[in-house]
Amino acid sequence: MGEAPAHRDDGLRKPWGTIVAFLLPAVTIYVALTAYPAVRTLWNSFHKVLPRRDEYVGLANYVELAGDEIFWKAVRNTIVWACTSPLVEVSVAMLLALALYAKVPGARFFRVAWFTPVLMSYVVVGILWLWIYNYDWGPVNAALRALGLGALAHPWLGDPATALPSLIFVTSWMWTGFNMVVLLAALHSLPREVIEAAELDNCGWGGKLVFVILPLTRATVLNLIVLSFIGKMKIFDLVWITTKGNPLWATETVSTYVYKRAFEWTTFDLGYPSTIATVWFVIVLTTVLAMTWAFRRREKLEF
């Protein structure tokens, strides 16, 4: 009787050596490459960080940031991008996925063709669309001229009114295929019996879409929206390749502004760019948590 608890303790004793051995590599990498840079960025934001010397400046960087017009332009552009692009991408992707699900003629070809843009890097995509938007000989203006709509020909990336929408269109074009493939997989995994039950109830295509398919794919759609939103909040490559934030900061994003402040302004100070990064991290994190909370009330999200 008296020995039984001792046996239980032996059985429950955790193999700490093994646990540490397995966790250590991952924890080391996480601490070195994620946790430390994040904490250091926060620390930098309260300092003027110059080579060989750091100078504590308290909240001065945050005060300067609050009055930094360029930063707020970049915030506005990034938020517009992050709010519009996911909706366009996911809704068009759903239409394309439904077309493939319904096995339209040439479905196999279209699946590959629509997915191809996501296989290209932003550098290639950027150069490609610089050509497409070229004023003199780009296909967009050439098509307009061929249709007798030459008056609508436009320097698409050179006008503050059209530059950002033009780039948003590019990211939507690029990522719609990815969303389409994920949604197509979700459509194929829908429970067959539910679809058949709807068909037995004389439910047409529209009815099946609204009352069966969309509700059942809701979690996937929401996951895609959140993922796309996060991606657009960090957008850098495409802007850097095409416009570098021009004209008049019309395409400036927070990421491009951080890079400019860190590496292109004639200063070595990393404190102010760290402040921008910190504030933006808080904004992105808060927004994603809010979206997760809002969506989770009805669906479980995984990303």
Next chain:
Amino acid sequence: MRVGGRSALVAISLGVLAWAAAAAQAKELTFWSHWAAELPKREFVEAVIKEFEAKNPGTTIKATWYEKTALYAGLKTALRAGQAPDIFYAEPDQAEYMDNGFLLDLSGLDWSKVEPWAKEAWTHKGKPYGLPLEAWTMELYYNTKMMEGLGVQVPDNRQMSPDAFMDMVKKAKAKGITPMALGVGDRPYPGAHLTHEALVKRLGTDDYDKLLRGKLPWTDPRVVDTLKWIRSLTEAGLLPNTFSTLKLAEAHVYFHTNPGALTFLNGSWYTSRAFNPVDKGGQPKDFPLGIMQFPAVPGAVCNECRTIAIGGSYVANAETKNRKEVLAFLGTFLSQEVGNRWLEKVQVQTGIKTDASKVKDTQAAAYFSMIEKTNAGAKYYFGIPIQVMTGKPKEVYIQVFNNAFPAGIISVEDAVKQQAAAY
């Protein structure tokens, strides 16, 4: 056997010692430079490196070639981490290098071989920090045949009046020719050439300097009037419709090859791209190149004022462990013979004292003769605005006066207001 074994041991020991001594003497200097794609400059520097290595056995230079943006980004992190090369490319506007003590004082070089104004450009708190290899002036290039075809005469002093220049723009536009090839797709300065060349003439060098440093308001009526004059030129169709996205290399090709423009406002380093072989973006072999001055500006106090700048230079890392070798290498550039070789090969001015009359290449000689004529009697301002400005004024200047203002997407009043608010 025993004796043989000892001998072998001694021989091996001596060999090891000799190897160790040689290894201790052998030094490798690291060298990072822009101009990966500008072959004449690169070949010139590579020749100097070989010359230095031949004169200094045991010391080698490990050169790495970059494009400027990548080089600058790499240097910023390398300098901070204490891993910067011994010698690297820089331009005089990079005062942050000197402010943070990253550059070696180059007082030990023979500065009598350098033009005083070029040394001045690299002098910070009384000490010289850079070898001013490349120097350039703002030039207005034109296609002489196209100009003749339009019936436009370039005056003997090579400077058109404001009215004549506007007439030229209108005539070119009427014939479907782009009057001036300029593009800001990948550079923060070409679009601003129009503004700064006009303003330095209108204000004179002293007031112009005050303007750039925020000591003269951008709302000054002289500034506003000059910008309105520039706006009248852009509204008359001075620039290509692709101005906003046209890259520097493309602007060169736009001017001399396809579709062909009447003029091209550029630094005198035009040659480093245009004098390349045609298949590497160079101008056609028989291209009728002419150079004139930027036009006279209405109300100008100094129509002979113009910009001169020091471009590509070499500096040394303050933390180098090879100071003596670094100074010796930089010193290799400092002779009239090497300077003349730069003129001949690169066909751009240099801060090293040279004798252009000794240039043998006919194309280069003709080019420098034209440069000499357009610069006769010139009064110089040193540096383009982005080399003088820093921080927010510089960022706003790039966005407003390099991009938006010449593109016609911002009014004169808004441009002035935004720039004034940046100081």
